[in-house]
Amino acid sequence: MIPELGHFALVLALAIALVQSTVPLYGARTGDAALMGVAAPTALAQFGFVAISFAALVACYVTSDFSVATVFENSHSAMPLIYKFTSVWGNHEGSMLLWVLILSVFGALVAAFGSNIPATLKATVLSVQSWVAAAFYIFILATSNPFVRMAQAPFEGRDLNPILQDFGLAVHPPMLYLGYVGFSISFAFAIGALIEGRIDAAWARWVRPWTLIAWICLTLGIAMGSFWAYYTLGWGGWWYWDPVENASFMPWLAGTALLHSALVMEKREALKVWTILLAILTFSLSLIGTFLVRSGVLTSVHAFASDPMRGIFILAILVLFIGGGLALFAWRAPLLKQGGLFAPISREGALVINNLFLTTACATVFVGTLYPLALEAMTGAKISVGAPYFDWTFGPLFIILMIAVPFGPLLAWKRGDLKGVTQRLTAAFALAVIGVLVVCVVEGRPVFAAVGLGVATFVIAGAATDLFERTGLWRAPFPIAARRAVGLPRSAWGTAFAHIGLGITLLGIVGETQWGSEQIVSLRQGDKVALRHYDFTFEGTSTRNGPNYSEKAVHFVVRRNGEVIGEMVPSKRTFPARDMTTTEAALMTRGVSQLYVSLGDISQDGAVAVRIYHKPLVLLIWLGAVVMAFGGALSLSDRRLRVGAPKPAKAKSKPALQPAE
Amino acid sequence: MTRKQRRLSLIAVGGVTLAFAAGLMGWAFSGSIKFFNSPTDLAEKHVAPGTRIRLGGLVVNGSLVKNGVDVRFEVTDGKHAVPVTYRGITPDLLRDGQGVVVDGTIDGTGTFRADTVLAKHDERYMPREVAEALKKEGHWKEGEANQTGAATRTP
Numbered sequence: 001m002i003p004e005l006g007h008f009a010l011v012l013a014l015a016i017a018l019v020q021s022t023v024p025l026y027g028a029r030t031g032d033a034a035l036m037g038v039a040a041p042t043a044l045a046q047f048g049f050v051a052i053s054f055a056a057l058v059a060c061y062v063t064s065d066f067s068v069a070t071v072f073e074n075s076h077s078a079m080p081l082i083y084k085f086t087s088v089w090g091n092h093e094g095s096m097l098l099w100v101l102i103l104s105v106f107g108a109l110v111a112a113f114g115s116n117i118p119a120t121l122k123a124t125v126l127s128v129q130s131w132v133a134a135a136f137y138i139f140i141l142a143t144s145n146p147f148v149r150m151a152q153a154p155f156e157g158r159d160l161n162p163i164l165q166d167f168g169l170a171v172h173p174p175m176l177y178l179g180y181v182g183f184s185i186s187f188a189f190a191i192g193a194l195i196e197g198r199i200d201a202a203w204a205r206w207v208r209p210w211t212l213i214a215w216i217c218l219t220l221g222i223a224m225g226s227f228w229a230y231y232t233l234g235w236g237g238w239w240y241w242d243p244v245e246n247a248s249f250m251p252w253l254a255g256t257a258l259l260h261s262a263l264v265m266e267k268r269e270a271l272k273v274w275t276i277l278l279a280i281l282t283f284s285l286s287l288i289g290t291f292l293v294r295s296g297v298l299t300s301v302h303a304f305a306s307d308p309m310r311g312i313f314i315l316a317i318l319v320l321f322i323g324g325g326l327a328l329f330a331w332r333a334p335l336l337k338q339g340g341l342f343a344p345i346s347r348e349g350a351l352v353i354n355n356l357f358l359t360t361a362c363a364t365v366f367v368g369t370l371y372p373l374a375l376e377a378m379t380g381a382k383i384s385v386g387a388p389y390f391d392w393t394f395g396p397l398f399i400i401l402m403i404a405v406p407f408g409p410l411l412a413w414k415r416g417d418l419k420g421v422t423q424r425l426t427a428a429f430a431l432a433v434i435g436v437l438v439v440c441v442v443e444g445r446p447v448f449a450a451v452g453l454g455v456a457t458f459v460i461a462g463a464a465t466d467l468f469e470r471t472g473l474w475r476a477p478f479p480i481a482a483r484r485a486v487g488l489p490r491s492a493w494g495t496a497f498a499h500i501g502l503g504i505t506l507l508g509i510v511g512e513t514q515w516g517s518e519q520i521v522s523l524r525q526g527d528k529v530a531l532r533h534y535d536f537t538f539e540g541t542s543t544r545n546g547p548n549y550s551e552k553a554v555h556f557v558v559r560r561n562g563e564v565i566g567e568m569v570p571s572k573r574t575f576p577a578r579d580m581t582t583t584e585a586a587l588m589t590r591g592v593s594q595l596y597v598s599l600g601d602i603s604q605d606g607a608v609a610v611r612i613y614h615k616p617l618v619l620l621i622w623l624g625a626v627v628m629a630f631g632g633a634l635s636l637s638d639r640r641l642r643v644g645a646p647k648p649a650k651a652k653s654k655p656a657l658q659p660a661e
Numbered sequence: 662m663t664r665k666q667r668r669l670s671l672i673a674v675g676g677v678t679l680a681f682a683a684g685l686m687g688w689a690f691s692g693s694i695k696f697f698n699s700p701t702d703l704a705e706k707h708v709a710p711g712t713r714i715r716l717g718g719l720v721v722n723g724s725l726v727k728n729g730v731d732v733r734f735e736v737t738d739g740k741h742a743v744p745v746t747y748r749g750i751t752p753d754l755l756r757d758g759q760g761v762v763v764d765g766t767i768d769g770t771g772t773f774r775a776d777t778v779l780a781k782h783d784e785r786y787m788p789r790e791v792a793e794a795l796k797k798e799g800h801w802k803e804g805e806a807n808q809t810g811a812a813t814r815t816p
Contacts, residue, residue, distance in 0.1 A: 234750075235750075341664065341667070342667075343667075344667065344670055344671070352671065352674075353674070356674065356675055356678050357678065360678050360679060360682045361682075363682065364682055364685070364686055367686060368686075371690075381696065382696065382697035382715075383694050383695060383696050383697065384694070384695050384697065384715055384764075385690070385693055385694055386693040386694070386695060386713075386764075387693070388689065388692055388693040389686075389689040389690060389692075389693035389694070390689075391689075392685060392688070392689035392692075392693075393682065393685045393686050393689050396685060397681075397682060397685070520730050520748070520749050520750060521729075521730065522729030522730050572753075580753070580754065581753040581754070582753060583753060598750070599750075600730065600749075600750030600751065601727055601750075601751070603727065607729060609727075609729060609730045609750050610750075611749070611750050
């Protein structure tokens, strides 16, 4: 009964989506307020029915209803409740349902909170968003129905892939989807603007919060995925330039560019056409990401689907939305009026550089990811593009971009003073040089480490300089500076934090890749191995039974300079339901660095292959992403986004002297 | 500057950046592309020792020997077999008779020195390239494996 209810609710959601995708749009074109008014209630109803459908699927999983095929394939009655819940989206069908759930959440949010958006634009946006929704409902119902029943219900499920039985599955996919799908709103706004043939600063202000929410979620989602891979796969890697990683990274790069160009549009009415294009491209990359991951054209940890029908279906959706979006852009964009003028050396100029490098970096990742597919389709040759390609194309571009980062916020709008800004950045630059020298003297390590560390320091110190300048910390007495700091727009704090986060992540990357060390050894009980200042003693083994697995663990006592600092217990888990073994690494946090021990094979004679890593500064990689997301959240809380552009400003509510942003 | 000059300078900066990126890409591509080969490919066409390639097939039954962290096994597509050596910890599901993909180089004696081993991480999973190579040699039973599941890599 419950699965049928879920299925039926999904069909109803499709029906509503079809109404929402046509009626309000027609209303907006003919100026019929009643028809336009259909948009908001249908968006809310759509969300309601998808939520019922999703809840029904959750109920099937939580109650282990193995008569439903996807539950049988991906769940097990002995799994802890949280994994029963998260396994809802640990497979293709369920994850697509999560995708549309989030899509409908965003639609409902626009309907509920978009009260300051003009009626015609709102109706158009919700309609466009509903096209996407309808396409995916049809996709799910036609090719990936999660509610399909089995003729005979088995007694026990086949268990969730043990790698996915982790807290990471509770966070990573929903966050990533919130990001991907959130960009559908920017896309809908861009298409709406093209259909209306009108776009202005207010448009950028309406789009910005949605883009920011999506960007924050995507940042956290990617970071969580990276962290999850790091601790769960057992080889200590946190980024492999795997096609599916790239698939999530490309929308992030384009989305970051979009955030910055929307800023120019909002403040200066410039870069209109470019911003629209970026909004279309960002969501296109999200769709391509979905395609790459879901179609099974790529072999990887994330490839759930193998049904070619699904691949073709998603490809059709891709062609429809990307092709359609770009065609509409080509047709309508020339109608948009040109915006404000600016000198090359200015805040706008700096943001153009930002966009140029972000999109170019994105393009290099795109080529590296899709070239093997294109080559195979054309010549049949099978190649793989390794990590060095990405390191050597993306790396240099991003380093140049990061050197430019501190200049941007310090330059004035319209016409900037590069010399003045350079002078103000002297302290930050000096700090970076000191950092480089210290590294060279102390570590004597190669150029990359020194350059990376210098750039990271420069970015962090540069962002701090911006805050000091705005509050006048160096010139004014402290109470005044503190008052200014409180009065500073949240978006200024947001910018600084996001940039500092970027620097922190780079620090972590430099630390982990340049100063990390590893040992791969075969050990027996009583053996000792040393790594950096630490040594690890194999004390013994133990076994234990979990709910749906059995575990064999090895106990290591860790000493630093002879003093015991703790115990590390890596293990191997065997899941009988799938006859699979997983490696559970042991991690010990030392400040922001980590020790990492994972096990290989345990042979008959008691010898264990062990991999031991020292990973300096590794936690900074993800901490930086969290700081970036926090910066985004601060920016989101800026009052100008809540107040809304078109309302007349209340004379008293704004301070007389608002710092330049 | 006039609007036109500004636009030109913008295009110039953009052009330089793109040219720089294209240069980087061309240069980086030359060093990081690995061609996929089946054991038959290796037997039939000469691959220069030292060239980085990717090799895929099934682990020959009984060939997998682990001596601490030194691992050796043979990879076959049913027609030819290539000996592979690897130093490190292999994925949990590297077993006799299972599909595997390895990255590395051929040495002078015809042994493949792997620096990365990718093995299936799910009993239902088969690397796509391996499945195709096996189909080519007629050792593929339809429905033997679908591609659901996950690969684990050990670099």
